[in-house]
Amino acid sequence: MYLSMQKNFRTFTVLAFIVTFTMFLFSFTLRDPSLYFFKYAIRKSDSFFSNGQCGCRECMTELDDDPWFTERFNLSVPPLMSRRNSLLTDDTYHWWQRLQGQKDPANFREVVEKLFQVIPDDDDLYKDAGPERCRTCAVVGNSGNLKGSRYGPLIDSSDVIIRMNMAPTSGFEEDVGSRTTHHVMYPESAIDLDNTTSLLLIPFKTLDLQWITSALTTGSINETYVPVRSRIKANKNRVLIYSPTFFKYVYDTWLERHGQYPSTGFLSLLFAVHICDKVNVYGFGADRYGNWHHYWQKNYHGGEFRKTGVHDADHEHNVTMLLADKHKINIFKGF
Numbered sequence: 664m665y666l667s668m669q670k671n672f673r674t675f676t677v678l679a680f681i682v683t684f685t686m687f688l689f690s691f692t693l694r695d696p697s698l699y700f701f702k703y704a705i706r707k708s709d710s711f712f713s714n715g716q717c718g719c720r721e722c723m724t725e726l727d728d729d730p731w732f733t734e735r736f737n738l739s740v741p742p743l744m745s746r747r748n749s750l751l752t753d754d755t756y757h758w759w760q761r762l763q764g765q766k767d768p769a770n771f772r773e774v775v776e777k778l779f780q781v782i783p784d785d786d787d788l789y790k791d792a793g794p795e796r797c798r799t800c801a802v803v804g805n806s807g808n809l810k811g812s813r814y815g816p817l818i819d820s821s822d823v824i825i826r827m828n829m830a831p832t833s834g835f836e837e838d839v840g841s842r843t844t845h846h847v848m849y850p851e852s853a854i855d856l857d858n859t860t861s862l863l864l865i866p867f868k869t870l871d872l873q874w875i876t877s878a879l880t881t882g883s884i885n886e887t888y889v890p891v892r893s894r895i896k897a898n899k900n901r902v903l904i905y906s907p908t909f910f911k912y913v914y915d916t917w918l919e920r921h922g923q924y925p926s927t928g929f930l931s932l933l934f935a936v937h938i939c940d941k942v943n944v945y946g947f948g949a950d951r952y953g954n955w956h957h958y959w960q961k962n963y964h965g966g967e968f969r970k971t972g973v974h975d976a977d978h979e980h981n982v983t984m985l986l987a988d989k990h991k992i993n994i995f996k997g998f
């Protein structure tokens with residue numbers, strides 16, 4: 664009897680130590696996410712509780728998954744375009760070309776071939792899912808609700824940090840973080856990037872693929888349907904192309920064809936859902952006063968940029984909330 668009680672006491676002590684030490688490491692990581700040891704220790708604690716689908720405590724795909732999610736989530740559709748998967752069905756090609764109404768597009772196959780002579784043609788990126796991987800991702804929107812949030816250290820502690828369009832970090836690090844691993848843009852929203860950030864281009868037409876090739880080489884294209892930058896600073900070895908096939912899959916399957924096409928924010932979110940094991944979402948939606956504005960702008964009332972006429976913001980919001988309700992993503996609402 665005494666030996667049994669002693670054994671139980673030892674077991675309880677070990678478990679209590681694990682929980683206490685894990686919480687200590689987690690709090691330390693939030694203060695200084697650059698400490699690799701602590702991040703590694705937390706990953707190990709996650710693996711201890713893993714269900715085997717990935718190395719995290721909770722994985723994007725679960726053993727007993729939700730029917731709504733299972734019907735939509737399709738890993739056979741690659742998010743990124745490569746030479747091998749660049750062939751588009753007629754239905755996808757014509758839908759994609761109509762998005763911005765490009766007239767007389769160049770030969771798509773020739774454009775793709777020239778593109779992948781300039782940027783990497785890696786068909787295996789992010790296909791390493793398994794029980795050893797715990798890829799954490801932060802999708803950082805541009806909402807004013809990030810002001811005063813102090814989410815910066817938490818965002819910076821993620822493996823993959825996705826930002827979009829013209830979002831700045833300088834001067835806003837405390838609330839939005841300083842690291843960026845992937846910056847999502849299209850020609851009309853292009854900005855310069857540092858040498859360590861991957862440019863993730865969302866193309867809306869063949870001309871957009873021609874533009875990125877030109878912007879990294881000759882600078883010969885300075886207009887799409889509006890004037891655009893002829894050159895950008897970016898590491899051409901880190902340029903990625905959002906697949907038109909995946910673009911249409913998001914529109915058909917996840918948005919059920921609401922709106923004319925998905926927003927950049929929603930496309931970025933679904934990209935993360937398909938390459939990450941754990942997704943945290945920041946800077947989406949209005950601020951606590953119901954105002955719609957970017958975090959680098961002064962507060963104003965109204966929702967002009969929300970009502971674009973091409974996106975169904977309400978439906979995108981509902982799908983995003985469903986993903987959160989089903990514990991597929993975590994939404995940080997800000998302030």
